[in-house]
Amino acid sequence: MHRAGVSRSAFGRLPDGRPVELFTLTNAHGIEVRAMTYGAIITSIRTPDRNGTQADIALGFDSLGGYLAGSPYFGAVVGRYANRIAGGRFTLDGVGYQLARNNGPNTLHGGARGFDKVLWRGEPFEAGSTVGVRLRYDSPDGEEGYPGAVAVQVTYTLNDADELIVDYEASTTKATPINLSQHTYWNLHGDGRDILDHVLTLNASAFTPVDSTLIPTGQIAPVAGTPFDFRRATPIGARINDQHEQLRFGRGYDHNWVIDRDRPGGGGGALVHAARLEDPVSGRRLDISTTEPGLQFYSGNFLDGSIKGKGGRVYGHRTGLCLETQHYPDSPNHANFPSTILRPGQRYQSRTVFAFTR
Numbered sequence: 001m002h003r004a005g006v007s008r009s010a011f012g013r014l015p016d017g018r019p020v021e022l023f024t025l026t027n028a029h030g031i032e033v034r035a036m037t038y039g040a041i042i043t044s045i046r047t048p049d050r051n052g053t054q055a056d057i058a059l060g061f062d063s064l065g066g067y068l069a070g071s072p073y074f075g076a077v078v079g080r081y082a083n084r085i086a087g088g089r090f091t092l093d094g095v096g097y098q099l100a101r102n103n104g105p106n107t108l109h110g111g112a113r114g115f116d117k118v119l120w121r122g123e124p125f126e127a128g129s130t131v132g133v134r135l136r137y138d139s140p141d142g143e144e145g146y147p148g149a150v151a152v153q154v155t156y157t158l159n160d161a162d163e164l165i166v167d168y169e170a171s172t173t174k175a176t177p178i179n180l181s182q183h184t185y186w187n188l189h190g191d192g193r194d195i196l197d198h199v200l201t202l203n204a205s206a207f208t209p210v211d212s213t214l215i216p217t218g219q220i221a222p223v224a225g226t227p228f229d230f231r232r233a234t235p236i237g238a239r240i241n242d243q244h245e246q247l248r249f250g251r252g253y254d255h256n257w258v259i260d261r262d263r264p265g266g267g268g269g270a271l272v273h274a275a276r277l278e279d280p281v282s283g284r285r286l287d288i289s290t291t292e293p294g295l296q297f298y299s300g301n302f303l304d305g306s307i308k309g310k311g312g313r314v315y316g317h318r319t320g321l322c323l324e325t326q327h328y329p330d331s332p333n334h335a336n337f338p339s340t341i342l343r344p345g346q347r348y349q350s351r352t353v354f355a356f357t358r
């Protein structure tokens with residue numbers, strides 16, 4: 001039996017000298033989650049397999065240096081706008097905005113220096129067997145070209161139901177698009193093998209097809225009869241090499257699914273089950289519920305063995321996958337998508353729950 005708790009330690013310094021802190025959350029079953037103040041990044045998640053053997057099921061680096069040297073958003077909170085904005089351009093209340101284009105012709109995950117590359121402030125908390133850390137960041141007006149000063153808070157909570165709860169809150173001084181997500185790369189084997197044998201279920205009857213630069217066409221397309229139908233548990237590798245234009249554009253899966261809800265077309269709301277990921281080898285299972293309307297499933301297609309991560313492990317092709325709960329990509333340019341505009345006086349609130357079983 002373990003004792004639930006949260007501890008705080010130093011995790012190096014940024015090039016400008018500011019110290020980075022690491023918070024270690026542990027529950028009574030020995031599940032351990034570590035998160036740091038740089039990028040609000042989850043650096044590791046340790047869970048038991050069916051035999052009780054612990055392993056780290058999240059990709060990342062051993063030290064801060066790895067993250068600073070260049071990370072494909074391992075474990076980070078992505079924002080101010082998670083995912084892509086076409087041409088880095090949008091118009092809001094009649095005013096045009098131009099963002100940095102950091103992904104071909106488009107803006108990805110907030111721009112050149114998104115929320116994954118800034119220093120947050122962290123405060124741990126403990127309430128009985130529930131432990132966590134509250135991370136805050138004040139994004140100045142005009143940061144990365146976005147209007148309004150935005151105060152953001154992300155809370156990671158670990159409880160004895162073996163759930164990691166991620167709560168997002170934000171407010172703004174001017175109308176702005178906002179879309180926050182968590183970019184953990186999962187590998188339920190807890191080792192260097194690829195994730196093609198992981199079995200995925202998505203509670204989604206539709207997805208948003210994209211163009212060759214991964215910007216949604218605006219269409220909400222049914223998944224029925226396509227390799228995008230994960231309504232029944234299916235190994236990720238089963239159809240990933242099918243001849244399908246969308247798989248070619250994504251180089252695999254890199255798309256937004258429209259989560260099924262009682263009230264379709266809504267901008268999210270109640271917590272619903274969105275995804276289940278199972279590893280038949282280790283017996284680990286991850287269930288994801290969210291208040292968000294969409295989920296980007298990215299099958300780690302850009303991992304190519306050029307990154308050396310924790311313990312010197314080389315992250316080869318598709319050795320991690322992301323399940324990013326979010327609003328749809330490029331929503332500021334699609335009137336038919338649920339709105340991502342936050343206005344002064346409103347409160348942005350979003351929750352995603354990661355439940356670990358075996």
Ligand code: GLA
Binds near residue numbers: 072214
């Ligand atoms: C997101 C995108 C992917 C890729 C990764 C980071 O998930 O959708 O295309 O850019 O981030 O490598």
